[in-house]
Amino acid sequence: MRKTVFCATTALVIGSCQQAEQPSDAKDFTEARVDSLLSQMTLEEKVGQLNMYNGTWDFTGPVPEQADAQEREDQIRSGGVSAMLNVLTPEAICAAQRMAVEQSRLGIPMLFGYDVIHGYKTMMPIPLGQASSWDPTVAERANRVAAAEATSEGLSLAFGPMVDITPDARWGRIMEGAGEDPFLAARMAEGWVKGFQGADLSERHSIAACAKHFAGYGFAEAGKEYNTTDMSDQTLLNVVLPPFHAAVDAGCAAIMNGFNDLNGVPVTADAYIQRTQLKEAWGFDGFVLSDFNSVPELVTHGYSADMPEAGKAAFLAGSDMEMESRLYERHLLDQVRSGEVSEELIDDAVRRVLRIKFRLGLFENPYKYCEAEGIEIMSEAHLQEARDLARQSMVLLKNEAATLPLQKDASIGVIGRLAQSKDVPLGNWRAQAVENSAVSLLEGIRVAAGSKVEFAEGYRISAGRRSFIFDMEWADPSEKGFGEAIQLARRSDVVVMALGEDCYQTGEGRSQTDVGLKGDQLELFHAVRAVNPNVVVVLMNGRPLAVPDIQQHASAILESWHAGSQAGHAIADILFGDHNPSGKLPVSFPHRTGQEPLYYNHKKTGRPVTNDFDKGLVFWAHYSDAPVEALYPFGYGLSYSRFIYSELEINDSILRSGDDLEVRVRLTNDSKVAGEEVIQLYIRDPYGSLTRPVKELKAFQKIHLEAGESQLVSFRLSEEDLAYHWSRERFEAEPGRFEVYVGGNSREVLQTAFTFR
Ligand code: BGC
DSSP states (O other): OOEEOOOOSSSSOOGGGGOOEEOSOHHHHHHHHHHHHHHTOOHHHHHHTTEEEEOSSOOSSSOOOOOOHHHHHHHHHTTOOOEEEOOOOHHHHHHHHHHHHHHSSSOOOOEEEEOOSSBSSSBOOOHHHHHTTTOHHHHHHHHHHHHHHHHHTTOOEEOOOBOOOOOOTTSGGGGGSOOSOHHHHHHHHHHHHHHHHOSOTTSTTOOEEEEEEETTGGGOGGGOTTOOBOOOHHHIIIIISHHHHHHHHTTOSEEEEOSOEETTEEGGGOHIIIIIIIIIISOOOSEEEOOTTTTTHHHHHTSSSSHHHHHHHHHHHTOOBEESSOHHHHHHHHHHHTTSSOHHHHHHHHHHHHHHHHHTTTTTOTTTTTSOOOOOTTOHHHHHHHHHHHHHTOEEEEEGGGOOSOOTTSOEEEESGGGGOSSGGGOSSOTTOOTTOSOOHHHHHHHHHGGGEEEEOOSOOEEOSSOEEOOOOOSSTTTTTTHHHHHHHHHOSEEEEEEEOOGGGSSTTOOOSOOSOOTTHHHHHHHHHHHOOOEEEEEEOSSOOOOHHHHHHOSEEEEOOSOOTTHHHHHHHHHTTSSOOOOOOSSOBOSSGGGOSOOSSOOOOSSOTTSOOOTTSSOSSOOSSSOSSOSBOTTOOBOSSOEEEEEEEESOSEEOTTOEEEEEEEEEEOSSSOEEEEEEEEEEOOSSSSOOOSOEEEEEEEEEEOTTOEEEEEEEEEHHHHOEESSSSOEEOOSEEEEEEEESSSSSEEEEEEEEO
16 A cells, blocks of 8 residues: 655754655654655765754753753754753744754754653652552553643653662652562553653654663662662663563663762773674664763763763763753764774664654654644643542552541641642652642642541651752741641641652762761650540652651551652552552652662562571671661552452462463452552572572553452463563573462562472
8 A cells, every 4th residue: 555645844854754755664664764765865964863852941951051042943953953951931842943954954843841740730650659559550640641741842852761679768750760679660661661652752742852861870789879889780681671672672762871980881882782782683773872971971970081081981881862962963974984983883773763764754744743733731631630640649658547537527637848748749750740739738738638627737847949958947936837737746646647758868969978868856755645636647649658666656657659740549548548558668668768778679688587596696787777678668558448368279289391381370469448459470580500599570550449349369470470581682481390489569478389390
């Protein structure tokens, strides 16, 4: 079949767009157009396609050297700019696009990129919260809304999803990803990419996704932002890369590298991960973008001698487009002419960029993102999505004596300044969210429960856009500002206390050495519970917190994360039982910060806690001043229903190569409330040529059960689930015994085993 293609008339020459018919194979057709356009380009124009330039609206890194407005415009007109970031008004985007399309020789449209991480104006829960749903469709729905809003304001490229594995709660960017597990993160990555890109990139409200940061940035030593990363090939290949691979398989248009030095080579200049893995082994045909200024930082790292060398190293390693520093623009031409860089490599990089522009449909209509398309930003429908997704992203951590759900006619004392904040729930990396536009917890509770709700600030917290302070000094130290809160607690049936973090305690550049509660929050908690033991704590935070006191003494705890525009309503839906929580933690919570990095899928060691060492001695893997285990393990989360696991069995005791096994378990809802449970399946290879983690998540399912209902749930396991990267060259499963664990979190599980031959 051949079909007619209509082209934009605005561009002077846009590849083979003039041709009226395309072969049925859209991929070949795009390639033909890319080749045709490439053949018309000068070397200068090709290098121009590898240049991403900052707008002046916002800086998401050190403020770079700026070209003046005239120079910038001239450069666009000369075809020297392929893409821009942080251009933040639709008018500015469209004016710049007009310059590129109508005034440059070839009229190649530009991309406009921005950090759309968990919403554009309608804020969804932070990604770590979304991952707590253990539901890729939550990720997809969240990014569908974000894509609709961002594209309706002119954007065509989202700098997301962030799919870094994040084993360390100290690292501020833990809020941006899906947590510590590669399997869960991979499933969320697929959802996020699909949500951004829709069924077809050329649709009006699809936005190109750019998974980041390739790779290993989440393993920054000691959780310190931008710190060195050092890991074995096995960790890189088995833990860090799988979510990126999943994003690529889901069709992700672009990949952004990172700032970190990985095993001695800054990733921006790492040819192994960018060329050998990403482009060759995985067949990625989109483009790789450097991170903000990460190319010149090769000099600062001590990897490149000077700026021309830095540009060359990044380019040769596979960083196709350069964000911000203009090193490609300044040096690549000479380097091609001198033979240091081949024109074939330039062509490959340019092809990758053009391919995405064609797939976005920008050559058919370069102004598609400029045309009003009837999308209402922060519409009722978007806010409803935000509320529903937020409810699914929350995790019930404790519910002693069925404290929750609360009665709507109880007298409720809401305590803690976070409860009043209409801004903190929006989280960091909030794109164009309108300040103070969230529904606060207090508002949510007032709407749901009505008149018998009172509020006291209790502790103070003041937040600026760039910094935060939990105020430590009170005007009257004897009162410590607690008086009003304590009186309110005394006269209330139940206290709902909001504790946690300001939204700017997490995000880029927000690492901490202490992941406990800041300021005098804990002191206030103890003062309040001394007069009213019925305290429900709502945590609002962007990272796992070390809160053992809260765990021990609160009656109930709900982890709400920074839950987005509808946070208050969503929390109230759970507190009053209008929604039954089903979230599970995608990260381990520590008792103490010193346990970090803390992750469930660690190695066993030669002296694990489970061995028969005499615990009176010191010679086993532990801390002397804190528990070994997590405060809350990976996968943990309660429900108002009570779920019971039983009858775990496998249909065969042997798995033969090429075959698969069925693992079955019975799940029973032994309560009077319908609910959803995330069933998790882990495996362990207990003995082999290389030591393997004590557990590895291999599958999960979210099951809805009516009150009293019971269901047999089935999983399939194949050889591929057992396989892992032994080295760069070897990916396979090792014959032997495998243990299988199934349960509602990574700690409380039923166990069985089989043999792989
Ligand atoms: C961040 C990226 C971000 C980029 C552009 C960098 O500082 O590391 O995640 O996409 O800035 O804003």
